[in-house]
Amino acid sequence: MxxxxxxxxxxxxxxxxxxxxxxxxxxxxxxxxxxxxxxxTRVLAAEYDRERGAIVVAGTAIAESVPTDGRLKYLRQYPQGELYAAVTGYHSLIYNNSQLEHAQNDILSGSDGRLALRRLADLFTGRDPAGGDVVLTLDPAVQEAAMAGLEGVTGAVVALDPTTGAILGMASTPSYDPTLLSSHDPAAIREYWAQLEAAERDPRLNRAIGDNYPPGSLFKVIVSAAALEDGRTPETVVPAPRELPLPNSTRTIPNFGGTACDPSGQQPLIEALTISCNTAFAQLGMDLGEDRVREMAEAFGMDGERFDIPLRVEGSTVGDITDEAALAQTSIGQRDVRMTPLQAALIAATVANDGVQMKPYLVDELQAPDLTVIDSTRPEEWREPVSADVADQLTEMMVSVVANGSGRAARIPGVQVAGKTGTAQVSEDVPDHTWFMGFAPADDPKIAVAVFVANGGGTGGERSAPIARQVMQAYLDGLGG
Structure with missing residues (x-):
């Protein structure tokens, strides 16, 4: 060569x-x-040749695949549409999938390794391949009450079983109909997608976990926890002036409406939380110091880290604290403090559960196509930010908030409710965010809840507490209590 x-x-x-x-x-x-x-989309289109598994709540499919006579053998449908859209997400021929349809895609599509024997059996028997089912922890009554309470507003509700971490409700508004994104008509899918893209508030965002917001006075529970862990009691008298000058600044922190929390300029810690006294907690935060406030917030989970439930949850954080003035503002839940509604529910649930925070979870079971359970979630202790004694004292203080203070609208006849309201300033000429977090019954907690209303105006006691009451009442009614 x-x-x-x-x-x-x-x-x-x-x-x-x-x-x-x-x-x-x-x-x-x-x-x-x-x-x-x-x-x-090639892999996604191939998936339409087999039945995709269902997403199930209380024995009813909230996402399912039905057979068709078309080229694509199955059509994905969401029988209750907007009610569960924030959780299910969509499974679209054009836009792939989101939320649980994405997080649990391997099980739903049948490609998960735990279904390998089933796929092998299908080859030998000639049986049509199918995906597995995802069974959720959601309670229909809680979900319906949450969505009804949020009607007409932008916001979110999260409800938890404080003793297990099971998510009982997760609602977000505005919502959308995922069935319209899962049709077999590409033009119709794109048209509906364009409508969602043009919306002032994106309906596809799960506001319960997908973004974080200034929590306002909810953060005072964190500051209270730090104070109690440091040896103070609910009866400890703290400074509570009409307004608090900020160190090295010409600005001051006022109380709501410019009122005095107490004519004497001081009050017991329990009373300061009951009426949500800004000056008392701004001063208390400075007295505790940045390290102690930040340490307690991070102990409750506000460390900025994202995690999965299996949906991806945005982190909650205290943010930067540059000086004493920033610490004072941080201590009343303003400045750079950011919290997801799920994090707020976790704080309430931790207090309800004697200071133990259970890891939140949304999926109860994974089932093979023959309904055999291939995996299930076991409750898991996640953190223990405060002692049982401090949790009891926090409960006492939060009961006072609902019984005597800013959270009166969360009262349930015959049931003792513990809670905390929050009103967070956003910017000038923009209505405030409003919050409520709490649990019931206070002496034997069954449900912890957080309600967030974006730019709703008013106060947390006026806008968010009534929604929380409806959600807690719906669940307790279902338990027969």
């Missing part, structure tokens, strides 16, 4: 080697990445 032919042969061999290496890299190394890429 002469030199030119030899060079050509070597070049061809190198090219073939590179081709083989590239094919193996794509098929082996990058296979999962390419298969799960949101732009890869």
């Amino acid at each position: 002469n030199a030119p032919l030899r060079r050509v042969a070597i070049s061809v061999l190198v090219l073939f080697t590179l081709l083989i290496v590239n094919v193996n890299y794509i098929q082996v190394v990058r296979s999962d990445e390419l298969r799960n890429n949101q732009s890869n």
Whole structure:
């Protein structure tokens, strides 16, 4: 073989080697990445040849696949549409999937390794392949009460079982109908998507977990916890002036409406929380110091870290504290403090559960197509930010908030309710956010709840507490109590 032919042969061999290496890299190394890429509709279209598993609440499918006579054998539907959209997400031929449809895609599509034996059996028996079911912890009565309470506003509700961490309700408004994104008509899908894109508030955002917001006076429970852990009691008298000058600043922190919390300029800690005295908690935060306030907030989970339930939850954080003035503002839940509604519910649930925070979870069971349970969630202790004694004192203070103070609208006849209201300033000429978090019954907690209304105006006691009452009442009625 002469030199030119030899060079050509070597070049061809190198090219073939590179081709083989590239094919193996794509098929082996990058296979999962390419298969799960949101732009890869080929895999998604192939999934329509088999029945996708259902998402189930209390024995009823809230997402299911029904057979069709078209080229695509199955159509994804959401019988209760907007009620559960924030949780289910959508499964779309054009826009792939979101929320649980994304987080539990392997089980729902049937590709999960735990279903391998089922897939193998399908090959030998000729049985049509199918995905597994995802059974949720949600309570229909809680979900319905939450969505009814949020009607006409932008906001979110989260409800938890404080003793297990099971999520009983997760609602977000405005909502949308995921069925319209899951049709087999690409033009109709794109048209509805464009409507959602043009909305002033994105209906596809799960506001319960997908964003965080200034919590206002909810954060005073964190500051109270730090004070109690440091040896103060609900009866400890704290300064509570009409207004509090900020250190090294010409600005002051006023109380709501510019009123005095107490004519004497001081009051017991329990009374300061009951009426949500700004100056008392701003001064208390400075007295405790940044390290103690931040340490307690992070102990409750406000460390800025994201986590999965299995939906991705945005982090909650205290934010930067640059000086004493910033610490005072932080201590009343303003400045850079940010909290998700789920985090607010976790704080209430932790107090309700004797200071133990249970890891929140949304999925109760995973089932094979024959309804055999292939996995289930066991309650898991996650953190213990405060002692049982401090949790009892916080409960006493939060009961006073509902019985005697800003949370009166959360009262339930015959049931002792513990809670805390929050009103958070956003910016000038923009209505405040309003909050409520709490639990009931206070002496034997069954449900913890957080309600967030974005730019609702008014106060947490006026806007959010009544919604929380409806949600807690719906659950307790279902328990027969």
